[in-house]
Amino acid sequence: MKKILIIFFILILSSFAQAKDPPKKYLDENYVFKDLKFIKWPEKTGVWGKIETHGRIAPNPWNLRYETKIIRDRKYSLRFEMRDGDCHKRDCDRPNKAGRSEVSFDGDFPKNAKGHVGNVWYAWSMYIPEGTNHIRPAYTILGQFKMPTAYIEQLDRVNSSGFDEDCPEIPLLFHLDPEGVLLVKDGVEKCGGYVNKVIIPYSEIHNKWHDFLLNVNWTDKEDGFIHLWINEKKVYESKGKTIGKSLKRKKDGKKMGPSFRFGIYNGKRFKPVKTQVVYYDAFKSGKNCKKTALFHDCENLPKN
Numbered sequence: 001m002k003k004i005l006i007i008f009f010i011l012i013l014s015s016f017a018q019a020k021d022p023p024k025k026y027l028d029e030n031y032v033f034k035d036l037k038f039i040k041w042p043e044k045t046g047v048w049g050k051i052e053t054h055g056r057i058a059p060n061p062w063n064l065r066y067e068t069k070i071i072r073d074r075k076y077s078l079r080f081e082m083r084d085g086d087c088h089k090r091d092c093d094r095p096n097k098a099g100r101s102e103v104s105f106d107g108d109f110p111k112n113a114k115g116h117v118g119n120v121w122y123a124w125s126m127y128i129p130e131g132t133n134h135i136r137p138a139y140t141i142l143g144q145f146k147m148p149t150a151y152i153e154q155l156d157r158v159n160s161s162g163f164d165e166d167c168p169e170i171p172l173l174f175h176l177d178p179e180g181v182l183l184v185k186d187g188v189e190k191c192g193g194y195v196n197k198v199i200i201p202y203s204e205i206h207n208k209w210h211d212f213l214l215n216v217n218w219t220d221k222e223d224g225f226i227h228l229w230i231n232e233k234k235v236y237e238s239k240g241k242t243i244g245k246s247l248k249r250k251k252d253g254k255k256m257g258p259s260f261r262f263g264i265y266n267g268k269r270f271k272p273v274k275t276q277v278v279y280y281d282a283f284k285s286g287k288n289c290k291k292t293a294l295f296h297d298c299e300n301l302p303k304n
Contacts, residue, residue, distance in 0.1 A: 022039075045284060046291060057088060063080065098267045104261040121285060124284075127278065128277075140265070141267075142263075145216075180205055212230055216242060
């Protein structure tokens with residue numbers, strides 16, 4: 001009986017730990033999230049670690065908010081909004097008219113790495129409300145796995161069209177385009193070539209949660225791979241190196257791999273653009289599917 005009570009109290013304490021609320025000020029619709037600050041996300045994210053605002057996140061209360069009505073899991077989601085002209089700091093001076101409401105995971109990376117390396121699983125959910133559409137000829141990035149600045153500084157650019165033996169600084173992106181949500185790989189042939197694939201058709205994107213499950217082996221070897229499932233479908237897979245020579249290059253003695261940024265990042269807004277809103281929730285990352293997947297059956301993942 002005593003053992004049963006101990007287990008019961010452990011489960012209760014665990015549920016309270018998962019349900020911890022954020023600071024009350026975060027729920028004020030007039031609160032402005034500062035740049036380069038941790039936002040104290042109240043749910044465990046696995047090896048993804050903490051969520052930090054970008055150094056150039058637009059400084060308005062509507063750009064980033066905690067949401068309590070449109071949620072996928074538990075009590076909160078993150079709501080991102082970009083209006084015409086929103087920008088901050090150096091983004092405002094960039095010739096491509098960039099602006100962003102973007103955060104990133106300051107991950108629980110291996111001690112010998114800056115960023116994720118090796119076989120990693122990721123899960124997150126995204127909701128695009130009716131009225132949020134593409135803004136071409138401007139562009140919209142909803143998420144990107146990006147290499148550290150130190151990797152970018154060490155790249156050997158050999159010409160204007162590509163990289164020598166290196167994969168690009170952003171090995172994987174997600175765009176909002178007229179066709180829908182696209183997976184984009186802006187790579188040279190040795191890194192799998194250029195990919196521009198519709199993963200959520202435009203007719204299916206609005207007013208519903210889309211559950212992502214991604215498995216990547218981040219490596220500069222040919223045994224790398226990418227597998228992506230969204231909802232009940234496998235929407236993309238590839239084989240081959242997923243990052244460049246980053247495992248040979250080091251920063252402060254650490255190997256370099258990508259980390260995930262998400263929200264709304266706009267560029268080329270040379271003409272007025274319409275407001276965009278997107279919600280994110282249910283973040284998890286781990287070394288295997290069972291420790292990561294929230295809405296997918298790891299024993300029966302679709303093969304195509």
